[in-house]
Amino acid sequence: MISTRGLTRHFKVKRRIVEAVRGLDLEVAEGELVAFLGPNGAGKSTSLRMLTTLLAPTSGEARIAGHDVRADPAAVRRRIGYVGQGNGAGPYFRVRDELVTQGRCYGFDAAESRRRADELLDTMELADLADRPAGTLSGGQRRRLDIALGMVHRPELLFLDEPSSGLDPQNRANLWEHILRLRASGTTVFLTTHYLEEADARAERVVVIDHGRIIADDTARRLKADLAGxxxxxxxxxxxxxxxxxxxxxxxxxxxxxxxxxxxxxxxxxxxxxxxxxxxxxxxxxxxxxxxxxPTLDDVFLALTGRSLREVAA
Amino acid sequence: MRLVAETGIVFTREVRPTLRNPVGLVFGMAQPVVFLVVFGSLLSGLTWGDGASWQWFVPGTLIMMGLSGTVSAGYLLLAEMSGGSLDRMLVTPVSRAAMLVGRTLKESVLLLAQSTLIIVVVLPFGFRLHLVGALVAMLLLSVVGVGLGAFSCALAVVARKQEPMFYVVQQTLMFPLLMLSGVLLPIDTAPSWMRLLSRLNPLTYVVEAERALFAGDVAGSAVLGGLVSAVAFAVVGVLVGARAMRRVA
CATH class of the missing domain: 3.30.70.2470 (Protein-tyrosine phosphatase receptor IA-2 ectodomain)
Structure with a gap:
């Protein structure tokens, strides 16, 4: 589903070149739930933006659902859903309007877009808020709306960038219920997080990134047994x-x-x-x-880098 | 064909919150009308007699409205860039050009509605309406509006990392552009360097065309000049804007 080779991205910051992502080699099969774990600034979001066609790689290649992100971004876009770090819905737009627009953007006709919007309003528990401007929703409600927006066209592959960031534990648990339900329905899920507990408890596979490089890639259980003890x-x-x-x-x-x-x-x-x-x-x-x-995944990170993820994240 | 359909989708999205908020719409519409009635009435007491000042002043006000209204396309784009909703749109298959044109088109359509309202309001004050001229004038205005909106979006993209720069540059450009087009005060009596600059300002030709059109002079050379200038301005604006939109992603 995801296949990258030497995926690299440099940024020019004040005439200095910052290597945000350095030669990412990653294979994700259909139906996997992968957590991309690393401290802030490790290159998680930059990687995700390249995989979702939002950012052109400096070098290397990435194929998503069989299509090259650079050669055929439109084909990639049709197949993936993306839930970014920010709010997917504009603050002045009504909840249902945004969902309908999203359906139209993916080529649904008006009736089908409305039907799909209502369906998602129900499954994501947003029906009561349908006519409210998105900006008036609470953090947890907005996050559910973001996920609904990412799922409108039933993508085979869903990317989520820090989906639970800033949510209280109850909303986080609720969010995970929705993610796991998606996973159960066969959607491949690739998400970034800097919450250790989350990657540990929920993901089947954890890819650890630091300074733009993958430093570990396995199930949480094996990473802990092999690297930490x-x-x-x-x-x-x-x-x-x-x-x-x-x-x-x-x-x-x-x-x-x-x-x-x-x-x-x-x-x-x-x-x-x-x-x-x-x-x-x-x-x-x-x-x-x-x-x-x-051991926790923090012990794994500590064993790999000599630093604690908690200290780096703070 | 797909571009048209996608532009329609973006346009519909953009225009809906405005339509759903009638109070905001009324205030937004009323603002230029109040300005025009107050300022225009002051002028009409000064030099020109009955209605002549309106003939000169209405076209200028429309252009001014066009400037201040359509540039909000950039401001709204900036807000969506920092909020994250633009990213969401950029990951959909909708083309970047449609995202740009749909946005600026919405400002243009609002501008058309506002212009119509203004014309209706000034009619009882002695404004002479030449229907064909006025219709062509409004068409011209919306073409310029698309160009202005597109440039504003391009500026928003360039300034996305330092938002305050957007406002600084916009304000800095807007004032001379307005003054040098002869919108508010005639440029004929200005020093020669100003007249030269005014000749280099594409808006000058649009203002002249608008004045000719509202005077009922549809076939004059001023109209042709304005039309060429407006279309060129819009085309360059959309090209620059679309390039900028591709750069965000």
Whole structure:
């Protein structure tokens, strides 16, 4: 559905060349739900704008649903839906009017456009707001309208740029229900996000981008297992001996002592913890607390770049 | 053919909020009328007697309205660029040219409606209406309107990264363009450098054509000059504007 080779985009900013996206190679198959994860300024939106024909690549190529973004942008546009970071509907236009216009833009006749608009007003729970100007809607309502606008022509592939940005948890959950329903109906979904939890919990595949390059691409589970590992934390009366014993645990990494607390990382924490506890017990170390923490995608990002995504995003 | 249909779609979208907001429409329409009646009445007391000042002043007001009205196409485009709704439109298969022309056409049509209203209002004050001339004059006006709107959109695209620049450049261009076209005050008595500049201003020819047309002189050379000037202005405007629109995407 998406196939890029060496996709690159440079910007000229004050006579300096900024390489926003550097040689993106990406394959997305039909029906996948892919999260494009990275800190602000990593090149997520620039990539998305190239894939949706909004921005011409500096070099490289991208084929969307079989059509080249540069050679045949019109064919690409007919097949994709795009929900940008901003508001898709103009503030002074009525909700239903914008949906009808959108249908007309994709070649539906007037009757079909109205029918489709009403259908989407229902599924996206916007029917009561149909005659209101879009600018009077709340954040969550506007986002639902944006998605409705992106779905009017039933695209095979839907791009969403930071769809949940700025929404409260309840609206975010509601938004995801709609995205997952789309996914269930066979639509390929490609979205950018800098919310770790979201990519972790919802996407089947996570593509991590940093400084314009893809640095990881796999399921969240495998990324975490391969790159991060579980965190073990024990507090004891003798942290120095605890650390020495922890060091002897097979595959243990990054053993750190912090006051009475000793932390380490292992591939399979729940299996290692009992072993460690028995060893400490045998050495008559008094264990006060013990904890296994599953890794997050932030740990993955940290392992890959040495930086925390949370710090970069803040 | 597709271009026409797509222009229609964009035009319909643009014009709907205006039609759906009658109060705003009434105020927008009333503004130039109030200006004309107040300013025109002042003038008619000054030099010319009965109605002659209207004959000179109405065409000028229409052009002025054209300038201030159609440039709002750029302002609206700017708002849609920063809000995100233009991006949404740009990802649809609708052509960039249709997006531009549909927008400017809406301003032109509003301008036509306003002009009609103005003419109706000044009739009781002694304005002499030459129907054919007035119709050609309004057609001319809407052609210029498309050109002005398109240039304004092009400016909006260029200035999209620094929005205040849009207003600064627009205001800076607008005032001399107005003064040098002889819209408000006759240019004949101006210093020679101003008269030269005024000859270089395409709007000057349109203003002259408008005055000739409203005086009932449909076949004069002024009309031809205005027509050529207006069409050339509109064509260049649309070309520049369409190129700019392709640059956004």
């Amino acid at each position: 579980d965190h073990l934390t024990v507090t004891t009366d003798d942290p120095v001996r605890t650390a020495r014993i922890a060091d002897r645990v097979p595959l243990a990494r990054e053993v750190v002592v912090d006051g009475n607390e000793v932390r380490l990382r292992v591939p399979d924490g729940s299996a290692v913890l009992p072993v460690l506890l028995r060893a400490l017990d045998a050495a008559t170390v008094d264990v006060w607390t013990a904890e296994v923490r599953r």
